Structures are given as C-alpha cells and as structure tokens.
Amino acid sequence: MELGMIGMGRMGGPMSQRLLRGGHRVIGYARHLDALRQLEEKGVIPASSLEDLIARLKAPRAVWLMIPAGGAVDETIAALRPLLQSDDVIIDGGNSNYKDTQRRAQMLKASRIHYVDAGTSGGVWGLENGYSIMVGGEEEVVTRLRPIFETLAPAPDKGWGRVGPSGAGHFTKMVHNGIEYGMMQAYGEGFALMRHKTEFNLDLHQVAEIWRDGSVVQSWLLDLAASALAENPHLDGIAPYVADSGEGRWTVAEAIDLNVAAPVITLALLQRLQSRDSESFSNKLLSALRNQFGGHEMKKK
Incomplete structure (x- = not known):
C-alpha cells in the first residue's frame, strides 16, 4: 500500500x-x-x-x-x-x-x-x-x-x-497515557522507598530483574526501569525534573468533567509539576507556618 x-x-x-x-x-x-x-x-x-x-x-x-x-x-x-x-x-x-x-x-x-x-x-x-x-x-x-x-x-x-468514531482513538490514547503516569509514579515511589532502606543495602537492579518474571507488577515499564538501573544504578547526573506531554492534564480534566474519581492519575500529574519547582514557595510557606504557630525550627539554605 x-x-x-x-x-x-x-x-x-x-x-x-x-x-x-x-x-x-x-x-x-x-x-x-x-x-x-x-x-x-x-x-x-x-x-x-x-x-x-x-x-x-x-x-x-x-x-x-x-x-x-x-x-x-x-x-x-x-x-x-x-x-x-x-x-x-x-x-x-x-x-x-x-x-x-x-x-x-x-x-x-x-x-x-x-x-x-x-x-x-x-x-x-x-x-x-x-x-x-x-x-x-x-x-x-x-x-x-x-x-x-x-x-x-x-x-x-x-x-x-x-x-x-473520530476522536475515539485519541481519547483512548489520552487515557492510556494517564494510566502510564500513575504506573510510572508508583514504580518511582517504590524504588525510592527501597533505596532509602539503607539497612538492607538493596541492589535495585537485582530487585527489578526479580520482579520482571512471575510477579504481578511485571510490565514493559518495569523492563525499562531494570535497563535504566543496569546502566546507571544511582541515576547519577539525572535531574529530578519530569516533563509532561499534556495528555495527563487532559485525562484529569476529562475525569472532572465526567465526575469520575481518578486520584492516582491526578496525583501523578501533580508530582510531575512539583518536580519542576526547585524553589517551592508553597513548601517554604509551610515551613514558615510551622515556625509561626509552634516555634518549630526552620531549615535555612
């Protein structure tokens, strides 16, 4: 053809x-x-x-x-x-x-x-x-x-x-990408949790490889995570900044319009937005408020 x-x-x-x-x-x-x-x-x-x-x-x-x-x-x-x-x-x-x-x-x-x-x-x-x-x-x-x-x-x-009909293909792909946001966020949080459990000195690449076969969380995204961890175990040189193509935003907006609860996808999108704010004013204000009402110490730069 x-x-x-x-x-x-x-x-x-x-x-x-x-x-x-x-x-x-x-x-x-x-x-x-x-x-x-x-x-x-x-x-x-x-x-x-x-x-x-x-x-x-x-x-x-x-x-x-x-x-x-x-x-x-x-x-x-x-x-x-x-x-x-x-x-x-x-x-x-x-x-x-x-x-x-x-x-x-x-x-x-x-x-x-x-x-x-x-x-x-x-x-x-x-x-x-x-x-x-x-x-x-x-x-x-x-x-x-x-x-x-x-x-x-x-x-x-x-x-x-x-x-x-026309529009259904792009609508389905939009939801697909929204689901992808949630899955990626879950993998990221899970591996971060294991990395911070220093008492066990876990080899994250090894864990990813184990999960790739027979586990209920096996997926292509996990395959890619295993590949990334094999190449760069500590993800050195990678900035914690996550971009978005826009489809996650459209998915969340559609969920609101249709009165469908989509908290995982929504929070995954918000986490991406937060990753870009290296000078988070909201977090600074949270720290200041704790100091104001409870006299809690504020961490200085």
Missing part, C-alpha cells in the same frame, strides 16, 4: 521504516531535510513540498501526520485541504486532543475528506516490537487502511483496532 508521511522525526522515522519492511511505498515530507535524507537511504521517497507529496500519491490518497499536537496540525491540514480530493484520508498519528480531532473531522467532512485518528504507543522500540494503535474513524475507511495498521502493529491481529 502507498502512504504519504509528514513529520519524519523520533516516531515518524521508525514508523516509516517498519512500513517499508512490510512492503509499503512511503513518500515522506519533513521541514528538516536532514531527517528526510537519512530516511531516503532506507527507502523513503523524499518530497520537496506538500504539493510534491500529494502529486506523487495515487488517489484515493492516505496521508499520515506525525507532528506535534496543537496549532501545527491545524496549519498542516489547512495547507493540505486544497490539495486533496474527495475520498482522500488524513491520519493523525500524534497526540492530539480528541476534541480537536472531532472538530477537524467535522470540518473536513464538508470537503468529503476523511479524518482518522490513530493514537500510537510504542516509542523508540516500535520499529522492532511494533506499535499499539488505537484507531478512531469511519469503519469503511479504517478497513481500507487495514494493511497499514497491520504492518505497524506487533502482529496483524494484535495491538491495534478501531475503537470507535
């Missing part, structure tokens, strides 16, 4: 390679030509512009976007819309907000252009292991694109599926 890809960076590049291995024809476009040139050596056909990309694709076309969520997606769609024809498909494989996806699908419907959201998980390991793909969109269109999803997934019948 033939596919146009826009955005050939950290995720787009490996995905295009997996598609090529599966016998698909991939035509790529990226603003940064260096990334595209590297992929050209692996078989991606480079396009010099969006116009060139669309001209090289046979109708009905399928164009996969792998670009950051937000305005960049809207700008790209606005540029593509006049170039595409009825029954062409735009696939958004990024982490877009599902409400934006629903809006875009409705807008493109007027031009009879299909919009499919493919929530994609797998990171840098997806090239070898396959990607988990949660697809939203019209059933007939998703069926047409089935060979692409079967190639990207771990197996043709595993790790992917149409989960509902």
Whole structure:
C-alpha cells in the first residue's frame, strides 16, 4: 500500500521504516531535510513540498501526520485541504486532543475528506516490537487502511483496532497515557522507598530483574526501569525534573468533567509539576507556618 508521511522525526522515522519492511511505498515530507535524507537511504521517497507529496500519491490518497499536537496540525491540514480530493484520508498519528480531532473531522467532512485518528504507543522500540494503535474513524475507511495498521502493529491481529468514531482513538490514547503516569509514579515511589532502606543495602537492579518474571507488577515499564538501573544504578547526573506531554492534564480534566474519581492519575500529574519547582514557595510557606504557630525550627539554605 502507498502512504504519504509528514513529520519524519523520533516516531515518524521508525514508523516509516517498519512500513517499508512490510512492503509499503512511503513518500515522506519533513521541514528538516536532514531527517528526510537519512530516511531516503532506507527507502523513503523524499518530497520537496506538500504539493510534491500529494502529486506523487495515487488517489484515493492516505496521508499520515506525525507532528506535534496543537496549532501545527491545524496549519498542516489547512495547507493540505486544497490539495486533496474527495475520498482522500488524513491520519493523525500524534497526540492530539480528541476534541480537536472531532472538530477537524467535522470540518473536513464538508470537503468529503476523511479524518482518522490513530493514537500510537510504542516509542523508540516500535520499529522492532511494533506499535499499539488505537484507531478512531469511519469503519469503511479504517478497513481500507487495514494493511497499514497491520504492518505497524506487533502482529496483524494484535495491538491495534478501531475503537470507535473520530476522536475515539485519541481519547483512548489520552487515557492510556494517564494510566502510564500513575504506573510510572508508583514504580518511582517504590524504588525510592527501597533505596532509602539503607539497612538492607538493596541492589535495585537485582530487585527489578526479580520482579520482571512471575510477579504481578511485571510490565514493559518495569523492563525499562531494570535497563535504566543496569546502566546507571544511582541515576547519577539525572535531574529530578519530569516533563509532561499534556495528555495527563487532559485525562484529569476529562475525569472532572465526567465526575469520575481518578486520584492516582491526578496525583501523578501533580508530582510531575512539583518536580519542576526547585524553589517551592508553597513548601517554604509551610515551613514558615510551622515556625509561626509552634516555634518549630526552620531549615535555612
């Protein structure tokens, strides 16, 4: 099958390679030509512009976007819309907000252009292991694109599926990432607890390796934790600063809107925010208040 890809960076590049291995024809476009040139050596056909990309694709076309969520997606769609024809498909494989996806699908419907959201998980390991793909969109269109999803997934019948109409794929991926926040936070807290039990002098990498087989907490995240601890047992040189992509925030907001209690995901998000405040005013005020009402000693810098 033939596919146009826009955005050939950290995720787009490996995905295009997996598609090529599966016998698909991939035509790529990226603003940064260096990334595209590297992929050209692996078989991606480079396009010099969006116009060139669309001209090289046979109708009905399928164009996969792998670009950051937000305005960049809207700008790209606005540029593509006049170039595409009825029954062409735009696939958004990024982490877009599902409400934006629903809006875009409705807008493109007027031009009879299909919009499919493919929530994609797998990171840098997806090239070898396959990607988990949660697809939203019209059933007939998703069926047409089935060979692409079967190639990207771990197996043709595993790790992917149409989960509902437009927006459902990105909504499911949002919740997936929210769960990921909670799982990562639990691992972090558990290993920190063991590290502080100095009386036992625990080898955290050894513990992680033991847990990887047969335990109820085994997971791919635990595999990655074991790998990280093997490379750097004390995590030297790593700042305790944790970024977020935004999907945890959207998950918490959705939980509030739907009156669904999600305390673990919410607290995991708040912990990430706290990690960025090296000069925490709130903690300083807590210390000052304890001194004010109880005469407790305040630790000075």
